[in-house]
Amino acid sequence: MDAIRTEALTKHYRVGFWRPRPYVALDALTLEVRQGEVFGFLGPNGAGKTTTLKLLMQLIYPTSGRAEILGRPVGDVAVRRRIGYLPENPYFYDYLTAEELLDYFASLFGYAAAERRRRVASLLDEVGIGAERRLQLRKFSKGMLQRVGIAQAILNDPEVVFFDEPMSGLDPLGRREVRQLILRLRDRGGTVFFSSHVLSDAETLCSRVAILAEGRLVASGHLSNLLAFQVRGWELVVTGLTEAALERATTLGHIARATPLGAQHYALELPITVAPDGVLSELTACGARLVSLTPVRETLEDYFVRQVADAPRERGLGTGT
Numbered sequence: 190m191d192a193i194r195t196e197a198l199t200k201h202y203r204v205g206f207w208r209p210r211p212y213v214a215l216d217a218l219t220l221e222v223r224q225g226e227v228f229g230f231l232g233p234n235g236a237g238k239t240t241t242l243k244l245l246m247q248l249i250y251p252t253s254g255r256a257e258i259l260g261r262p263v264g265d266v267a268v269r270r271r272i273g274y275l276p277e278n279p280y281f282y283d284y285l286t287a288e289e290l291l292d293y294f295a296s297l298f299g300y301a302a303a304e305r306r307r308r309v310a311s312l313l314d315e316v317g318i319g320a321e322r323r324l325q326l327r328k329f330s331k332g333m334l335q336r337v338g339i340a341q342a343i344l345n346d347p348e349v350v351f352f353d354e355p356m357s358g359l360d361p362l363g364r365r366e367v368r369q370l371i372l373r374l375r376d377r378g379g380t381v382f383f384s385s386h387v388l389s390d391a392e393t394l395c396s397r398v399a400i401l402a403e404g405r406l407v408a409s410g411h412l413s414n415l416l417a418f419q420v421r422g423w424e425l426v427v428t429g430l431t432e433a434a435l436e437r438a439t440t441l442g443h444i445a446r447a448t449p450l451g452a453q454h455y456a457l458e459l460p461i462t463v464a465p466d467g468v469l470s471e472l473t474a475c476g477a478r479l480v481s482l483t484p485v486r487e488t489l490e491d492y493f494v495r496q497v498a499d500a501p502r503e504r505g506l507g508t509g510t
Contacts, residue, residue: 279338283327
C-alpha cells in the first residue's frame with residue numbers, strides 16, 4: 190500500500206473580477222509516494238505545490254481526479270489521526286505560549302494531562318525551543334514559529350507528515366536541525382512528504398522527488414537519476430595560486446574559467462572531462478592550497494526555465510497546460 194497516491198488530480202480556479210477566466214493551478218497530477226520514504230515535491234514559486242498539499246488536506250477540493258492517503262480517501266476521518274501537516278506560513282494565536290499551544294493541540298488528540306506535558310516538553314526540546322517555550326508566540330521570530338509549527342505537525346506521532354516549505358525562515362543551524370529531524374522521522378518508519386524550491390534540501394534528504402512546473406508534473410524519480418541534474422563540471426576554489434601556474438593550467442585546457450576572488454585566490458571551473466584530482470595535484474605542486482571542491486550542476490531554476498520555455502504564459506483551460 191502506498192502512503193500517498195494521486196490520480197489525475199486537477200484544480201481549476203476562475204480569476205479576474207469583471208470577466209473571470211479559468212486558471213489551471215494543478216493539471217492532472219498522478220504520483221505515488223511509498224511508505225517509509227522522504228519524498229521531495231519540488232518546484233518554483235507558483236508551480237502548484239501548495240495547491241497540491243491543500244488538496245491532500247482537503248482545505249480545498251479538486252475539480253477532478255482523486256487522492257488517497259494510507260489507502261483511504263483524503264477525507265476519511267480515521268486517516269486524519271494518522272497524519273501531520275505544516276502549512277507554508279503557519280499562524281497561531283499570538284497570546285498563547287508555545288507550551289499552551291501544543292498542549293491544546295494534544296488535547297484535541299485525546300491525550301491525558303500527564304502525557305500532554307511529557308509529549309509537549311519532549312517535542313519542544315527536539316525542535317530546539319528552550320526557555321522561550323513560556324513566552325507568548327507574538328514575541329517569536331519567524332524561524333521560532335516555524336519550529337513550533339513543526340512540533341505541532343508531529344505531535345501525534347503521525348505515520349505520514351506533510352511539510353510545506355519546512356525550512357522557510359530558518360537560519361543555517363535551524364535548517365540542519367530540521368533535516369536531522371526529518372531523517373529521524375524516516376528512521377522511525379514514517380513517511381515525509383515535503384515541498385521545497387531548494388534543490389540542496391532534496392539532495393540531502395529525499396529517496397525520490399517529483400518536479401512540478403506550471404501546474405504540471407515534468408519529472409519524477411530518484412534525483413540522482415534525473416539527467417538534468419547530472420554533474421557537468423567542477424568548481425575548484427584554491428588560494429596561493431600564482432598567475433604563472435594559472436596560465437599554464439588554462440593553456441593545457443584544464444580550466445574552462447577562472448574567477449579571481451582575491452589575491453592569489455581563485456574559483457576555477459573545470460570541464461567534466463577533466464579529473465579534478467589531477468588538476469589539484471598539479472596546482473598544489475605549485476604551492477596552491479585547496480579551499481573547496483564542488484560539483485557543478487544545472488540549477489533547479491535553469492531546469493524549470495527550460496521545461497516551461499515553450500508553455501503559454503497564461504495557464505488557462507484552453508491553452509493545453
